[in-house]
Amino acid sequence: MIVHLAESPDLWQQLFNFSNYGELLVLVKNSIIAGAVLGIVGGLIGVFVMQRDMAFAVHGISELSFAGAAAALLFGANVVLGSLAGSLTAAVLIGLLGARARDRNSIIAVLMPFGLGLGILFLALYPGRSANKFGLLTGQIVSVDDPQLGWLIAISAIVLLGLLLIWRPLAFDSLDADVAASRGVPVRFLALAFMILLGLAVAVSIQIVGALLVLSLLVTPAAAAMRVSSSPLVVPLLSVAFALASVVGGIMLALGSSLPISPYVTTISFAIYVVCRLVGVRRTGTRRGSRRLVSQAS
Numbered sequence: 001m002i003v004h005l006a007e008s009p010d011l012w013q014q015l016f017n018f019s020n021y022g023e024l025l026v027l028v029k030n031s032i033i034a035g036a037v038l039g040i041v042g043g044l045i046g047v048f049v050m051q052r053d054m055a056f057a058v059h060g061i062s063e064l065s066f067a068g069a070a071a072a073l074l075f076g077a078n079v080v081l082g083s084l085a086g087s088l089t090a091a092v093l094i095g096l097l098g099a100r101a102r103d104r105n106s107i108i109a110v111l112m113p114f115g116l117g118l119g120i121l122f123l124a125l126y127p128g129r130s131a132n133k134f135g136l137l138t139g140q141i142v143s144v145d146d147p148q149l150g151w152l153i154a155i156s157a158i159v160l161l162g163l164l165l166i167w168r169p170l171a172f173d174s175l176d177a178d179v180a181a182s183r184g185v186p187v188r189f190l191a192l193a194f195m196i197l198l199g200l201a202v203a204v205s206i207q208i209v210g211a212l213l214v215l216s217l218l219v220t221p222a223a224a225a226m227r228v229s230s231s232p233l234v235v236p237l238l239s240v241a242f243a244l245a246s247v248v249g250g251i252m253l254a255l256g257s258s259l260p261i262s263p264y265v266t267t268i269s270f271a272i273y274v275v276c277r278l279v280g281v282r283r284t285g286t287r288r289g290s291r292r293l294v295s296q297a298s
Contacts, residue, residue: 035248059108062206213265
C-alpha cells in the first residue's frame, strides 16, 4: 500500500515544518556562515578536482578524515584536529605515491576501506551520544559552535589563499600536464600542494555534510557548472553559486525538519546537476543542428 505524502501529515512535518522558524534560525547562525564559507571553498577547489579527474580521491580522503574525527571523538580530543590529521595523511600518501592515475586509484581503493573500517571501529567503541556518531557520517546543522567556526574559517582561508597562489600554473597543469612539465612548471610540487589543499577542504567539509556525502559539495557543483560552460571564468563562478545554493539551501530546509542536513544538500545539488546536464544536452544539440545547416548551405 502506497502512502501519499499529502495523506501523511506526520511524514510531511518531518520533512518540512517551519513553525518557530525564526527562533530556530538564530540557533544555526554559525552553521549558515560555515555553509557559505564551505560553498566558496568547495566550488573553487571542485573545478580542479573535475579537471584532474580526482573525484575518487575526494571520497578516499573523506574516509580517512572520518577515521581521524572518530578517533578524536573516542579519545576526547578536538574533532576538527582529528579530521585534519586523517585528511592530510591520506592526501600526502595519494600525492606522493599516486603520480599516475592507475597508481592513484589503487592507493585510494586501499585507503578507503581501511579508513572506513577504522572509523566504524572507533565509533563502535565510543560510549557517548549516538547523534555525535551519526553526525560524522551524514552531517549536522547545530553542531558548529564558535571555536569550530573559527577553525573552519581559518582553514578555509588557508585553502583559498593556497588556491590563489597556484591558480594559474595549477590550471595549466590540470589541462595538459605533459606540456606544462615541458614548459618548466613544477608539476609534482603542484600535485602534492593541491592534494594538501584538497585534504584541508575535505576535513572542514565533513563537519557540515558528513564523510559519506562530501562529494555533493566538492564534486557535483563543479560537474554541473562544466555542463553549461567551458569558460575558465564562468565555470568557477557557477560552481561556487551552485555549491552555495546546495549547502545554504540545505541548511535552511533542514532547519524545518527532524532529519539530517545531508538529504537536503544532496537533493538540491543533484537537482542542479540534472538541470545543467539537460541544458548542456540542449546546447550541444543546437550547435550540431547549426553546423549541419551551415554544411548543407555550403
